[in-house]
Amino acid sequence: MNSARLYAVGVGPGDPELLTLKAVRILRAADVIVAPTGQAEAASYALGIVAAHLDPNRQQVLERVFPMSRDEEELRPYWEATASEVAAHVRAGRTVAFVTIGDPLLYSTFLYLLRLLRERYPEIAVEIVPGITSVSAAAAAAGVPLATAAERVAVLPATYEAEKLRQTLLDFDCTVLLKVSRVFDQLYALLVELGLERRGVFIRRVGSSEEEVVTDLASLVGKKLDYLSLLIVRKG
C-alpha cells in the first residue's frame, strides 16, 4: 500500500502543547513539511508551533509565501505553485504535511490549496488532521461557555455586513466574531445599541505568550488592536 499523501495538519492556535498526538506523529514521520508564511522575510507562525518535533536533517522543510490578500486572483499563482509542488512530492512517493494554524477546515488558507488539489490533482490523497480552533482556545482562556444543551452558536467574521451581524447577535445564544481588530469601534457601538456590551469578551493572541483576555470592552475603543483577536458574545 502506498501511504504517500498530503496531510493537512491543524496545529492549534499557538501553544505547542495544544498539538494533538496524531499531529505530532504525522509531523515526525513526514518526508516533507510545507509551512505557509505571509511575507518572504517573516517566519511561519505554524512552523514555529511545530518546530520542536521536526528534524531538518532528515525532513525537507519548505516555507512558502502566501501574501496577505483578500484578492483570490492575486493569491492564485502562489497556491498553484504550491499545489504543483505538493503533487510532485506525493507522486514521488513522499508524505507531505502542510501545517496550518487552528483547524484546517475553519478559516484556514489551506482551503484554497484543497480546492486546487481537488480540481487539478484529484488522484492525490488528502487527509485532514483536525486541530484545536482559536474559538475553543479563546473560550477556554476566558472561561466562557460556547453552548449548553439547547443553545445555538454562530461563528463569523466581524467584517460581515452590518445588518446580518446585528441579526446574528440578536438570534444566537453565543456569537463568535473573528477579525475584530479593524472594525472594533463600530462593533462596540453595535453591542451598546443591542445592550450586549457587557456580554462580550475580547481575546487577543490566544495560546501565545501575549495572550490577553479583556472583559471591559470600552477600554479597547480607539485603540490599535492585534490582528489575531476575537470576541465572544454570550447572552443569558
Place this chain on the structure above:
Amino acid sequence: MNSARLYAVGVGPGDPELLTLKAVRILRAADVIVAPTGQAEAASYALGIVAAHLDPNRQQVLERVFPMSRDEEELRPYWEATASEVAAHVRAGRTVAFVTIGDPLLYSTFLYLLRLLRERYPEIAVEIVPGITSVSAAAAAAGVPLATAAERVAVLPATYEAEKLRQTLLDFDCTVLLKVSRVFDQLYALLVELGLERRGVFIRRVGSSEEEVVTDLASLVGKKLDYLSLLIVRKG
C-alpha cells in the same frame, strides 16, 4: 504556590490520538480523575479515551453517574454531589482532572458542573483544557470545509424549533446539526424542501472504530440512527 485545582480536560471525540499534549500531561500528573458516565453499569466513554495515560495504582479514578436526562432538576443532585467531592479534593491540595468528550465548553455536561462550582465554591480554581470538537473531527472525516474567509457557520441541535432551523439553513454558508438521530426524517424533509438534500453529509461516531460518513442522505430515512451523529450542511 498551590497548584491544586480542577482541570476540565477535553479529550476529543473518540480517537485517543486526538488528545492534545497538554491533556496528556495534565492527566498523567493529576491526583484524581473524574469521569462522567450515563448509567451505573456503563463504562465512561471519556475514560476509555484516556485510559492508556492513567495509573490506577497512583491515581484515584472516580466514575460518577450522570443520568441521560434533559431534566435539570433530576440531574442537579448528581452534579451537586460531584461538585462537593471535587471541591473537597482541591481544598485538600489535590489536582483533579474532569474528563469530557470533545471540548469542555461546547455542548458538554461539564458546563453544569462549572456553573455549580462558580455558584457554591468560587474559591476553587478551574482551568479549561480545550479539546478537538466533534464538529472539527466530523468535517475532517468528511473532507468538508466549515468556512472560508468571508463565510458564516452555525452550530445547533437539530431538535431546535423548526422555523429557526429553516432560517439558519437559509442564512448560513454552513450549518452543523447535532443530535440528528431522533429527528432525521423531518430534517431530511426540510432539506429537500430547501433544495439542500445533496449538500448534507452525515457522520456517525466520528473518531471511533465505527465511524461512518454518508453522503446519500436518502438512504438514512426511516433507519434507526446512532445517537452520536451529526450532519454538516454546506452550501455553495
